[in-house]
Amino acid sequence: MTNSTLNFEPxxxxxxxxxxxxxxxxxxxxxxxxxxxxxxxxxxxxxxDTLLIAGATLRASxxxxxxxxxxxxxxxxxxxATHPARPGRLLAGLARGGVAVSGDGGSSxxxxxxxxxxxxxxxxxxxxxxxxxxxxxxxxxxLWKSEDAGATWALAMDRPWLDAAERDPLTLVSxxxxxxxxxxxxxxxxxxxxxxxxxxxxxxxxxxxGNAMDALAAGDAPPxxxxxxxxxxxxxxxxxxxxxxxxYAALPSGVWASQDGGVVWTHKAEGQGRxxxxxPRDENHVAAIxxxxxxxxxxxxxxxxxxxIA
Amino acid sequence: MRRAATIGAAIVALxxxxxxxxxxxxxxxxxxEGLSFLGEPVTVADISAGQALYxxxxxxxxxxxxxxxxxxxxxxxxxxxxxxPHDETGHTWHxxxxxxxxxxxxxxxxxxxxxxxxxxxxxxxxxDDEIADVLSYIKSTWPDRQRKFQAEVSVNDxxxx
Numbered sequence: 001m002t003n004s005t006l007n008f009e010p011x012x013x014x015x016x017x018x019x020x021x022x023x024x025x026x027x028x029x030x031x032x033x034x035x036x037x038x039x040x041x042x043x044x045x046x047x048x049d050t051l052l053i054a055g056a057t058l059r060a061s062x063x064x065x066x067x068x069x070x071x072x073x074x075x076x077x078x079x080x081a082t083h084p085a086r087p088g089r090l091l092a093g094l095a096r097g098g099v100a101v102s103g104d105g106g107s108s109x110x111x112x113x114x115x116x117x118x119x120x121x122x123x124x125x126x127x128x129x130x131x132x133x134x135x136x137x138x139x140x141x142x143l144w145k146s147e148d149a150g151a152t153w154a155l156a157m158d159r160p161w162l163d164a165a166e167r168d169p170l171t172l173v174s175x176x177x178x179x180x181x182x183x184x185x186x187x188x189x190x191x192x193x194x195x196x197x198x199x200x201x202x203x204x205x206x207x208x209x210g211n212a213m214d215a216l217a218a219g220d221a222p223p224x225x226x227x228x229x230x231x232x233x234x235x236x237x238x239x240x241x242x243x244x245x246x247x248y249a250a251l252p253s254g255v256w257a258s259q260d261g262g263v264v265w266t267h268k269a270e271g272q273g274r275x276x277x278x279x280p281r282d283e284n285h286v287a288a289i290x291x292x293x294x295x296x297x298x299x300x301x302x303x304x305x306x307x308x309i310a
Numbered sequence: 311m312r313r314a315a316t317i318g319a320a321i322v323a324l325x326x327x328x329x330x331x332x333x334x335x336x337x338x339x340x341x342x343e344g345l346s347f348l349g350e351p352v353t354v355a356d357i358s359a360g361q362a363l364y365x366x367x368x369x370x371x372x373x374x375x376x377x378x379x380x381x382x383x384x385x386x387x388x389x390x391x392x393x394x395p396h397d398e399t400g401h402t403w404h405x406x407x408x409x410x411x412x413x414x415x416x417x418x419x420x421x422x423x424x425x426x427x428x429x430x431x432x433x434x435x436x437x438d439d440e441i442a443d444v445l446s447y448i449k450s451t452w453p454d455r456q457r458k459f460q461a462e463v464s465v466n467d468x469x470x471x
Contacts, residue, residue, distance in 0.1 A: 142383070142384070155383050155384075156383070157383055158383060158384050158385045158391070159385075161385065161389045164389070165389075166385065166389070180406070180409070180463075180466075180467060181401075181404040181405055181406075181409075181463060182404050182459055182460075182462065182463040182466075183404065198404070200401040200404035200405075201383075201401060202394075202401045202404065202405070203391065203418070203422060203425060205422045205425060206422075206424070208423070
């Protein structure tokens with residue numbers, strides 16, 4: 001043991017190191033907690049201007065992500081859906097099965113699963129043109145619909161058949177584009193990519209240009225297509241009510257956007273995408289989980305800012 | 311002589327008009343009110359023929375009462391969908407005349423390329439007129455609401471499949 005060790009005299013370097021250590025002790029747990037909260041998020045939605053993030057818990061931000069309020073959930077949430085014609089009404093697909101409805105922005109909940117199959121609700125959507133028409137995908141089962149905001153349920157159709165097997169919809173979105181069958185489309189993301197079904201539920205089918213068959217019949221070159229990457233699951237989809245041709249998708253490769261109902265897609269953001277939501281009145285106002293963080297874009301995905309989840 | 315020829319010509323003309331009126335009135339009586347297929351009026355005889363053709367060619371899968379196969383919303387083991395009902399409980403009435411005609415004639419793959427279905431293409435089995443008769447028969451069984459809905463879908467069909 002030397003005198004220098006016994007006679008410790010702190011200098012500026014020691015104070016700096018001590019300060020940085022203290023800061024790390026104070027700040028890092030918060031950062032870890034924030035990262036944990038983002039990792040917990042499975043689904044996003046806008047209820048008017050309120051941004052909702054849900055998973056094991058539900059949080060709501062009324063100020064663009066600057067502050068958050070925790071709300072109760074009946075059980076862990078796998079999917080959440082809203083409709084601008086029903087402000088304050090939240091529909092939650094539950095990871096342990098069933099659908100819950102809140103009429104007060106998530107402060108209280110009622111379970112509505114009469115007739116619904118048991119099993120995890122992997123995806124939930126509200127019909128764009130009918131706020132009381134709800135669609136729910138049940139893992140290992142099929143697509144169910146309720147015409148009375150969840151009070152009663154009936155099987156609409158089996159799951160999509162892709163790559164020689166049935167696939168669970170991991171995400172659903174009602175897209176207000178005419179099917180030519182007196183209704184609109186429901187798009188689904190699966191582990192094997194994107195598919196869609198008309199709301200008459202005649203058949204799941206690939207997304208193709210509206211004039212593809214005309215071109216085929218006329219012997220013309222097929223219309224341009226740029227589909228989503230074929231080897232990735234489509235984890236989350238969002239459709240713009242203000243511009244129905246505009247879609248967003250979250251994939252492991254990032255955020256993708258389409259201006260034409262899902263025929264041509266462009267890569268908007270790199271990173272591990274997991275969930276995505278669109279503001280009901282602004283198709284350029286996008287929230288997404290990217291690389292485990294909650295991010296917001298006000299310009300259609302061109303630039304993003306990270307939001308802290310306090 | 312000229313007078314006799316004039317009277318004869320008048321009789322022939324009146325007879326022709328009479329037959330035409332008679333034929334027209336018979337056709338009008340034969341038409342099914344409020345029902346058309348691809349814009350053409352449908353007669354009772356068309357529906358009768360369509361019903362017989364349906365029994366021969368379609369009922370084995372879609373059901374004698376148009377009820378479809380059991381549990382038709384669930385896939386078969388081969389991954390294909392069972393034959394749906396053609397009555398108001400199914401989705402047939404969501405499709406335009408043109409779409410139904412093309413699906414029946416060319417199979418589902420004619421409207422959704424690559425789609426695998428147990429439904430055969432009836433081209434070469436039924437003539438276009440026979441397909442129209444079968445579909446007219448199916449349409450004739452629908453309640454008013456479904457008929458009106460489908461009529462509107464048909465009017466709005468611009469030919470896109």
